[in-house]
Amino acid sequence: MTEQLHEIMGNGSEKLYEIRTHAAGPGGSLPLTPEMLLNAPSGDLFGLSQNVGMGWKPSKLKGKQYLLLSTQGGIRKEDGSPVALGYHTGHWEVGLLMQAAAQEITESGGVPFAGFVSDPCDGRSQGTEGMFDSLPYRNDAAIVFRRLARSLPTRRGVLGVATCDKGLPAMLMALAGLHDLPGVIVPGGVTLPPTEGEDAGKIQTIGARYANGEMTLEAAADLGCRACATPGGGCQFLGTAATAQVIAEALGLTVPHAALAPSGQPVWEEMARQSARAMMALEAKGIRMKDVVTDAAIHNAMAVHAAFGGSTNLLLHIPAIAHAAGLRIPSVQDWIRINKAVPRLVSVLPNGPEYHPTVRVFLAGGVPEVMLHLRRLGVLKLDALTATGETLDTVLDWWEKSERRQKMRSLLLEMDGVDPDQVIMNPETAKERGLTSTVTFPMGNLAPEGSVIKSTSIDPSVVGEDGVYRHRGQAKVFTTEKAAIAAIKQGGIQAGDILVLIGRGPSGTGMEETYQLTSALKHLPFGKYVSLVTDARFSGVSTGACIGHVGPEALAGEPLGKLRDGDTIDIVVDRTNLEGTVHFIGHGDQLLTPEEGAQVLAAREPHPGLAPDPKLPQDTRLWAALQAASGGTWAGSVYDVDRIVAVLEAGKKALEQSAAAQEEPLSERIE
Numbered sequence: 001m002t003e004q005l006h007e008i009m010g011n012g013s014e015k016l017y018e019i020r021t022h023a024a025g026p027g028g029s030l031p032l033t034p035e036m037l038l039n040a041p042s043g044d045l046f047g048l049s050q051n052v053g054m055g056w057k058p059s060k061l062k063g064k065q066y067l068l069l070s071t072q073g074g075i076r077k078e079d080g081s082p083v084a085l086g087y088h089t090g091h092w093e094v095g096l097l098m099q100a101a102a103q104e105i106t107e108s109g110g111v112p113f114a115g116f117v118s119d120p121c122d123g124r125s126q127g128t129e130g131m132f133d134s135l136p137y138r139n140d141a142a143i144v145f146r147r148l149a150r151s152l153p154t155r156r157g158v159l160g161v162a163t164c165d166k167g168l169p170a171m172l173m174a175l176a177g178l179h180d181l182p183g184v185i186v187p188g189g190v191t192l193p194p195t196e197g198e199d200a201g202k203i204q205t206i207g208a209r210y211a212n213g214e215m216t217l218e219a220a221a222d223l224g225c226r227a228c229a230t231p232g233g234g235c236q237f238l239g240t241a242a243t244a245q246v247i248a249e250a251l252g253l254t255v256p257h258a259a260l261a262p263s264g265q266p267v268w269e270e271m272a273r274q275s276a277r278a279m280m281a282l283e284a285k286g287i288r289m290k291d292v293v294t295d296a297a298i299h300n301a302m303a304v305h306a307a308f309g310g311s312t313n314l315l316l317h318i319p320a321i322a323h324a325a326g327l328r329i330p331s332v333q334d335w336i337r338i339n340k341a342v343p344r345l346v347s348v349l350p351n352g353p354e355y356h357p358t359v360r361v362f363l364a365g366g367v368p369e370v371m372l373h374l375r376r377l378g379v380l381k382l383d384a385l386t387a388t389g390e391t392l393d394t395v396l397d398w399w400e401k402s403e404r405r406q407k408m409r410s411l412l413l414e415m416d417g418v419d420p421d422q423v424i425m426n427p428e429t430a431k432e433r434g435l436t437s438t439v440t441f442p443m444g445n446l447a448p449e450g451s452v453i454k455s456t457s458i459d460p461s462v463v464g465e466d467g468v469y470r471h472r473g474q475a476k477v478f479t480t481e482k483a484a485i486a487a488i489k490q491g492g493i494q495a496g497d498i499l500v501l502i503g504r505g506p507s508g509t510g511m512e513e514t515y516q517l518t519s520a521l522k523h524l525p526f527g528k529y530v531s532l533v534t535d536a537r538f539s540g541v542s543t544g545a546c547i548g549h550v551g552p553e554a555l556a557g558e559p560l561g562k563l564r565d566g567d568t569i570d571i572v573v574d575r576t577n578l579e580g581t582v583h584f585i586g587h588g589d590q591l592l593t594p595e596e597g598a599q600v601l602a603a604r605e606p607h608p609g610l611a612p613d614p615k616l617p618q619d620t621r622l623w624a625a626l627q628a629a630s631g632g633t634w635a636g637s638v639y640d641v642d643r644i645v646a647v648l649e650a651g652k653k654a655l656e657q658s659a660a661a662q663e664e665p666l667s668e669r670i671e
Contacts, residue, residue, distance in 0.1 A: 028058035044154060056111065063110040066279065067155040068098050069145050069174070071167035071188075073118035080231065088121035090164035090241060093232025093263050094188045097161050097272040101186065104276035113155065115148040117141050119167030122513055122539060123204060123235070127481060129615050131512040135316070135537070136623035138166045138173070139639055142324070145174035149181070157181055157279045161272070163188025163234045165540070168244040169317040175253065177324035179290040182282035184387045185253040186275045187245035189263035191233035193357045194226040200235040201350055201519065201541035203227040208520035211489035233263030236357040237349035239540030243310035247318065249367040250304035251297045252386035256395050257404065260362040278387045285389050293325040296381035299338070300371075300392065302330060303379050306342035306438045307370050309351045311540025312452050312548065315439070319636030329635055332441050332450055339578055342379050343427050344435040344456055345370055350522075350541045351457045353433055356423050363412035364420035368399040373426055434460060436467070440573050442547055442580030445598040446533065446559050449551030450634065451582060455575045457543035459528040467576040469545060471531045472585075473498040475567040479609040480504075481536075485516045488524070495529035498569045502561050503610045504536035505553025506627060506637065510620040515539035518546050531571055533582060535560055537633075545571070547582055549633055554610055559584065562604040570594075 030048045037045070052058050072095045074086025086092045102112035119141065125131045149158050158181055162171040168187070175183040193199050206220040234241030245259035255278050261268040282288075298318065305314055319329045349355045365372075374380050375396055382393035399405055409420040425433065440455040455469070463469045476493060477500045478484040484501050487493050499521075505511050514536045521527030522543050531545040535553040538546055554561030563569075567587050573580040583594040584601055592600065612621075627633070629647040630640035 026052045030058055031062050047154060064156045065111045065113060065154045066105050066157050067149060067152050068101055068112055068114045068159045069148060070094055070098050070116050070161040071119040072116050087124060088164060089191050089228050089232050090188055090234045091119060094161050094163060096269060097186050100269050100272035101159055101276040104273040108280060113152055117144050119164055122165040127485065127516040132510045132616055132620050134166060134513060135637060136510050136620050138170045139623060141170035142173035145171060146177050149178055157283045158183045159186060159275060159279050161186040161188060163241060165240040172248060172321050173324040175289060176293045176321045180288050182279055182287055183289050184275045184279040185248045186272050187248055187254060187259050189233040189261045189268045190242060190358045191228050191236060191263060192230045192359060193236045194229040197226040198223050199237055199349055199357060200227045201237045202523060204515060205519045205523040208489055209523060212524055230264060237541045238308060238310065238358060240311040240313040242358045243314050243540055246304060246308055246310060246367055247301045247314055250301040252292050252384055252392060254387055256368050256399055257366050259367050260358045262359050281389055287389055292385050294384060295327050296384040298322050298327060298330060299381050300384055302338045303342050303374055304367060304370060306339045307345045307374055309344045309346060309438045309456050312439060312454050312538055313540055315452060316633060316636055320638045323636055323638045336441060336578055339437045339439055343430050344438055345373055345425050345430050347423055350543045360412060360416065360418060360423050363408050364423040365405055365409060368396060369424045371396055372400055436575045437578055440578045440580045442573060442582045444582040445594050446582045446584050447550045451547045451550040453547045453573060455573050458545050462528050463575060467574060469573040471545060471571045473569060475500045475563050475565060475569050477502060477563050477565050477607060481514055481516060488520050493530060495526040498531045498533060500563050501534040501536060502554035502607060504534055505555060506624040507553060507555045508612050509616060512536050513539045515542055518542035518544060551634060555612065557606060559601040561606045561610050562601045
């Protein structure tokens with residue numbers, strides 16, 4: 001035996017050879033009836049054998065069966081210490097929610113099942129090739145969740161437990177697509193901020209700040225160690241993870257006051273038991289997903305997104321949820337209409353004006369508190385059903401008078417000295433404090449299909465007194481995020497520049513997030529004087545004058561991909577009227593009208609460095625092609641099966657016609 005083989009196989013032990021070849025099997029008998037044996041599918045009968053084989057008592061098999069689906073990751077000991085790490089805190093503790101929900105089902109006489117599809121961490125993959133799989137993961141995970149649900153034919157309802165940037169949107173899409181089952185979402189909660197230190201969003205900028213002399217090595221190491229102050233839950237800011245929790249509740253898919261609960265604490269664990277009771281009650285009443293996820297629910301989700309100042313990534317996820325539910329997909333015009341009607345009311349990281357962590361938003365009343373204000377404004381669909389089986393109007397009546405509301409808001413004042421009405425404001429206070437509507441969709445000769453900017457998070461000091469952000473500057477064009485971040489760290493980007501990152505849309509990188517760039521610009525002194533334009537997308541914690549989702553993407557042969565260093569770009573974003581433009585208007589000192597600029601770009605060749613990333617996975621290339629055939633990013637990057645089939649059929653016919661033409665004799669083709 002070689003030394004390496006010996007190290008692998010070890011010395012062995014006599015216990016290795018204590019092997020049994022048969023066993024007595026579980027005691028008792030299955031609760032079968034003649035009717036079951038005569039008419040039940042063999043799968044149902046074999047399932048009972050599997051259930052007792054896993055240790056379930058035969059006498060308890062008669063209860064209704066419910067499925068718990070989760071994004072749980074990692075392996076924990078009973079004391080919570082790690083055996084194997086998960087990808088992030090967001091899925092580290094959700095097994096405790098699963099356990100609490102399962103116990104509630106069991107105590108009610110039901111039979112719980114559990115399945116898992118773990119999720120990645122967008123923070124961990126920032127600036128790496130792991131980001132190429134981030135958005136595509138969402139569609140794949142939703143498919144697997146639905147396959148798991150359908151593969152347990154005896155389930156009577158589904159409870160989805162998830163937290164973070166892609167796992168929770170995937171779970172929402174999955175449950176929305178299970179039209180004829182009752183379903184409830186259990187948000188996995190948030191982690192706490194350090195008592196002294198930096199939140200998990202700011203901490204992701206330590207490299208850029210160190211490179212620019214803004215912090216020491218010792219400070220970076222110390223602050224980085226404490227950023228995730230508790231081991232479970234999504235990040236402490238209103239990024240994509242927290243926004244997705246908010247949207248889950250706004251859709252009516254959670255019990256009241258569920259989003260943003262502090263992970264690991266009693267109020268969080270009790271939410272799982274409440275959710276299990278809600279799911280069983282929905283099943284008893286015959287209320288299904290199609291009764292909850294309606295056009296009214298989608299409207300409410302968009303309104304709450306605007307009021308919170310949520311992540312622009314939800315512009316991808318809410319349409320995808322609507323598509324999964326078989327509903328009309330909201331258009332850009334719908335987003336504009338709702339954002340004009342709904343003021344931002346929440347002061348929270350990363351938007352401000354005061355940078356409260358998400359746990360304070362929870363204590364201030366969370367989603368139902370915000371919806372109370374929106375109800376008074378008349379912008380909600382109050383007859384929408386919720387996971388409680390009651391209408392939204394009834395839920396808000398309960399919340400307004402509840403002891404829970406009073407005690408939570410009092411706790412915030414007692415513990416942190418923070419007035420809850422300064423975290424979740426009424427419209428009048430929000431206006432006085434300068435909060436503006438959430439998103440704007442700039443158009444122009446660089447974005448003929450549109451783009452998006454979280455305009456509410458542009459630094460107020462660079463916005464005119466008329467509420468308009470204006471920036472005319474020279475482009476510095478990059479075809480990789482790595483080159484762009486190197487330029488930021490090495491002094492290649494200066495105040496007044498317009499940083500342009502191209503070829504990072506779906507077909508280039510899987511539409512990567514570029515938080516490396518946006519966070520560096522936020523936390524460097526000159527960053528607020530730099531604009532960013534890209535066909536990639538942003539992290540939910542991103543802020544500043546950052547224009548993303550530019551369509552068509554550069555690799556489609558469109559205007560953005562034809563820019564060069566030194567081109568002059570003109571950006572105008574009206575934060576009051578939610579109107580904006582992004583135009584190429586010349587090169588250097590030579591200025592053109594937007595119309596003339598469009599003609600110049602049309603005649604140009606693509607940027608010489610423009611190409612799909614050479615390390616783009618084949619899986620992601622397939623995703624990019626399928627979502628493009630389905631309407632692209634503005635339709636939610638979904639898989640529209642009918643459209644995909646139509647494209648494939650048209651392609652097959654075109655290939656057949658081309659092959660037939662190739663086979664015709666030359667004389668016939670000339671004639």
